[in-house]
Amino acid sequence: MIFKKFFRRKKNAAPEGSCENNEMLDADGTYEEEGETEKSDGVSGEENTEEKPIRMLLGSRAVVITGIVAGISLILSLIFLISPDFAELYSRTVGGFIRMVLAKITGIFPFSLAETLTFSFIVYVVYSIIRSIYEAVKNVENEKRFEIWSNRVIVCVLLTAYSLYNFSFASCGFRYDLEDNLGLDRKPLTAQQLYECIVLVEDEISECLDSGDIRHTPDGASCLPYSYNKLNAVLNNCYERAYEKYDFLNRFNSTAKRLAISPIMTYTHISGIYIPYTGEVNINTNYPDYVIAFSEAHEMAHQRGIAREDEANFVAFLIMYESDDNYLRYCALTELFDYLADALYQTDEELFYSAAALCDIRLLEEIFAFSDFFAPYSNSTASVVMEVVNDTSIKLRGDSDGTKSYDMMIELAAAYFGIE
Numbered sequence: 001m002i003f004k005k006f007f008r009r010k011k012n013a014a015p016e017g018s019c020e021n022n023e024m025l026d027a028d029g030t031y032e033e034e035g036e037t038e039k040s041d042g043v044s045g046e047e048n049t050e051e052k053p054i055r056m057l058l059g060s061r062a063v064v065i066t067g068i069v070a071g072i073s074l075i076l077s078l079i080f081l082i083s084p085d086f087a088e089l090y091s092r093t094v095g096g097f098i099r100m101v102l103a104k105i106t107g108i109f110p111f112s113l114a115e116t117l118t119f120s121f122i123v124y125v126v127y128s129i130i131r132s133i134y135e136a137v138k139n140v141e142n143e144k145r146f147e148i149w150s151n152r153v154i155v156c157v158l159l160t161a162y163s164l165y166n167f168s169f170a171s172c173g174f175r176y177d178l179e180d181n182l183g184l185d186r187k188p189l190t191a192q193q194l195y196e197c198i199v200l201v202e203d204e205i206s207e208c209l210d211s212g213d214i215r216h217t218p219d220g221a222s223c224l225p226y227s228y229n230k231l232n233a234v235l236n237n238c239y240e241r242a243y244e245k246y247d248f249l250n251r252f253n254s255t256a257k258r259l260a261i262s263p264i265m266t267y268t269h270i271s272g273i274y275i276p277y278t279g280e281v282n283i284n285t286n287y288p289d290y291v292i293a294f295s296e297a298h299e300m301a302h303q304r305g306i307a308r309e310d311e312a313n314f315v316a317f318l319i320m321y322e323s324d325d326n327y328l329r330y331c332a333l334t335e336l337f338d339y340l341a342d343a344l345y346q347t348d349e350e351l352f353y354s355a356a357a358l359c360d361i362r363l364l365e366e367i368f369a370f371s372d373f374f375a376p377y378s379n380s381t382a383s384v385v386m387e388v389v390n391d392t393s394i395k396l397r398g399d400s401d402g403t404k405s406y407d408m409m410i411e412l413a414a415a416y417f418g419i420e
Contacts, residue, residue, distance in 0.1 A: 060152045066159035073166035080174040087174040088248075091305045096250030098168040099303060102279025103254040112257035112282050114275040121157065128154070161277045169276035172307035178314065181248040184415040191348035197410070197419045198340040198355045201333050206360045208330040219372065220365025224289040225327050232256045235297055238319045238328065239304065249315070250304045254281060256296050262286040266377050268386040271295040274302035288370055290331040294320070297332075313339075313409035318416070334366060339410050 080087040106113045128150040135145050179186040189197070208214065215223045224231060236253040243251045259265055262284045272283045272295035281299040285292060297316035306312045313335075320332035345352040356364075377383070 060156075062156050063152055063159075066156045066163070070159040070163045070166075073163040073170075077166045077170045080171045084174055084176060087171040088176045091171040091175045092248065092250070095168055095171045096305055099250060099276075099279050099305070100252040102164075102168060103252065103281075103303060106278045106280050107255040112259055112280060114278040114280050114282060115257070115259055115261065117278070124150075125154065164277045168279070169307065172302075172305050175305070175307075176248075178306065178308070178311040179412060179415065182246070182412075182416075184412060186411050186415050189343070189411060189414055189419075191344065191351050193414055193419050194340060194344040194347060194410070195351045195355055197414045197417060198337065198344055199358060200417060200419075201337050201340060202355070202359055202363070205330065205333045205337065205363050208326055208333065209360060209362050211326050213326055214330055216362070216365070217369070219369045220362070221288050221369035221373070222290050222327070222330065222366055224293065228256075228258060228283075228285065228292075231293060231296065234323075234325055234328065235293075235300060235319075238297070238323045238325070239300060242319045242322070246315075246318075248305070249301075252304075254279075254300065254303055256281040256283050256300070258283055258285045267380040267382040269377065269380075269383040270386060272299040274299040279303065288373055290334050290366070291370070293328060293331040294335045297328075310408040310412065314412040314416075317409065317413065334363065336410070336413055337363065338367075340413075343410055 080090065128147070132145070132147040132150070135147065177186075178184075213225070215225065217223060226234070232255060235256075239249065240251075240253070243249055257280050259282050263286045265284050266286045270284060271287045271291050272281070274281055281296065281303055283292060283296050283299065287295065294316055297320055298312050301312040301315035301319075304315075306315050317332045317336055320328040323329065341352065341355070344355060
């Protein structure tokens with residue numbers, strides 16, 4: 001072994017008669033200074049060092065795989081955009097199945113997985129930034145830096161979320177309009193039509209209140225007659241009955257999650273949110289009970305394939321109004337009254353006050369109680385920011401009306417009641 005090592009050293013040494021150690025023979029027979037070679041190699045190594053982090057990031061197998069999947073999902077979303085027929089079929093079948101699987105998996109957890117993952121991801125990103133700065137200051141070698149691995153994780157998470165959205169929910173924004181699936185003749189409403197509709201709703205609310213089984217707090221707010229868990233079960237039963245009549249809804253039961261940050265979230269004016277990435281319905285339980293019930297039904301409509309906000313509002317109204325639960329009927333009608341009253345006030349103040357004069361005093365007490373509750377949250381900065389974010393998000397889903405679309409459910413309601 002000693003002789004082999006010695007032989008290799010001799011073999012690699014400059015042969016006798018060659019140029020001195022500081023010179024090298026070039027291919028064309030000329031001599032080149034060794035220092036110049038080292039300088040040239042040094043520049044090349046520096047360039048490689050600069051390019052290495054990018055190559056290491058893109059060279060990750062996980063990043064490549066999630067990137068390919070995201071690309072496929074992008075192509076699929078473009079097909080949805082081009083073909084409403086395909087979007088409708090996909091939403092009823094493959095998309096509905098994926099949403100159901102996600103809901104069943106995340107339903108195992110008694111807490112909101114989306115809420116937990118969101119805050120965990122924020123903590124992880126902050127930690128990654130701090131550690132990356134520390135390693136940069138300490139001149140840690142690129143291949144040993146946490147930053148490379150961290151960037152891979154962040155890119156993979158974002159690509160996976162994008163893919164999940166496209167595969168599960170993107171088709172819902174480009175499927176047939178709800179009025180077509182329901183066979184309704186939807187039209188813009190005149191002030192007189194709004195008045196007729198709101199008077200009809202006021203009469204039905206009075207009938208619900210006259211039943212005597214709706215309890216109120218001293219300040220006039222109505223109370224859920226059962227727990228939040230029972231509310232979830234009752235709404236699942238309502239959807240179960242609706243499936244027989246409305247086959248465009250995906251059929252499955254799901255668990256609504258109560259958000260731990262509900263009091264803080266109220267400053268954003270968000271009463272509920274459906275997360276397509278985890279398939280979860282998340283509810284802000286800080287709101288009054290009638291709002292909680294309607295918001296849960298609204299987010300469950302999203303979960304069952306209804307993307308547009310006005311349509312999700314109306315589906316929520318529909319399944320609650322057609323149920324045999326008196327309190328759910330009251331909640332649905334009260335929410336519809338709110339939307340009708342706002343629209344009528346903006347259209348014709350005189351007719352609005354005429355309709356208000358006919359309103360049941362118990363309903364007015366409910367509205368006043370909500371106003372008192374909402375006053376501390378009404379002018380928050382968070383709500384202004386979230387309004388922009390929500391408006392942009394809705395428009396990106398294919399609804400050009402943005403947040404204004406929530407109010408447009410009254411057109412569907414008027415067509416449903418036959419207001420002409």
